[in-house]
Amino acid sequence: MTPELSGRQLISADQIDRPPWPKTKLPKASAVLAEELRNQIVVTKMPEGRDLPSESDLIERTGYSRGTVREALRLLESEGLITTRRGPYGGVRVSRPDVSQATRSIAVLLALSDATLGDLFHFRRVVECATAALAATNATEEQIAAMFRATEDEEQETVEGVVSFHNLIADSCDNEFYRVTMGYVLNIAAWHTPQAGLSHNDVCVARGAHVDIAESIAARDPERASEAMDRHLKSFLAVIKKSGHLDSPVLRPETWANGTAHL
Template sequence: MDEKTRSRISPISVPKPADVLASTLRRMIVDGAFSPGDFLPNERTLVSQSGLSRASVRDALRMLETEGLITTKVGRSGGSIVTRPERDAVARSVELFVRTHGVRLDSLLECRVAIEPTLARLAARNRTQTQLEEMTALHETFVESVTDVRLYKAINLDWHLAVARASGNEPLTALMEAIAMPVRDAMDYQHVTTPELRLVAVKAHSAILEAIRTQNGEQAERRMARHVIGYREIATGEMKNTL
């Protein structure tokens, strides 16, 4: 490296003013300076306090609204109201990342292998009677769907999401919700499943559901692991009929 290269300054990345303000307000909301239901300072006050332009303030507020941290109320008594992001907002953000970054199907299936057995174990421990009844009803429809690929595809997804929600673990459920739709959309069920394989899946779901019903967490986890690993092998061309 010559002397000229050593003395050269690399380009400096300066954050956008709107990003800085959004980060500041986000941190204040997370730290409890503003609680759900509180109004943020109005636009004029934020401009005055931050020294930023009105456009930058508006951009910052739009970021927070997209993240589900605030909602905007219009009218004379309107403003930016602090809210608590719902799980589906988190799921949408992760799903958007998955779709826009072209995450590979095998990577998504690895995520399922990593999280679904844990979700099944937690569902066995935490499920309510109402949730058990929902999973049971979905399973009954699933049993009837083996001759209808379109119905099978929809009910299969609904059942797995019902198990996730029964876990009571919000972050893992949000992740499951985020990857479930891209996986379903990426799968060509006409070519990766047969009536025989669908019957194998029905048997797997039955075993998982029974473990959840009897609240046998270890068995639910083990059965789900076998199921999703088998699903991954079929989807990636390593079929072993282990659904």
């Protein structure tokens, strides 16, 4: 037979037995079980606190080893989807992931990137002004009252207090995408801000801006609320720029090295 067959080479039996492509890697049993449980929780929207089968029940139902079941449960617990407790009153229960858990993953990416504090503030101006406008439309009277209480709280004169006010606005906008996104952003902002050399006076000025924002939201004026937030962020941006930190990494690698990364 001619070695030429429409420009194609014949495949030998040896090549059929041992294909040149890599073999498909099968998922670990623990990952398969974790995926099954994850699907049940998410697809059926199981409420927080719902009991799931215990470790021993899962072993009996699935036929997996104790080590496999425990590893699957550890995976889900690391994602914040379940909590596990041992003892007579223990068990496996559905929980809800905390924003800080996802923030850690994002923080690692940012720490390894060239993202700057200036990048963070430019992003905040886009997203947070829209969040304030939504809050002016959707915030409940109880949420607005909480904003005013926050502006009167002495804790507002701390970095943590400043960030907590912004979280109140995110929680009041009635849009999960904005709320979750702002949760990530504000966690990262809270981490970096203490390193930015802010004075006590800077924080007090921010507190005054919060009053203006709260009043705009209470007036149910989205445009005014957005403008008040933009003024506040631009003012804060100017302070950061004056301090020389605008081009600093948004998450400094040495923070991780020194063990001070606590998102």
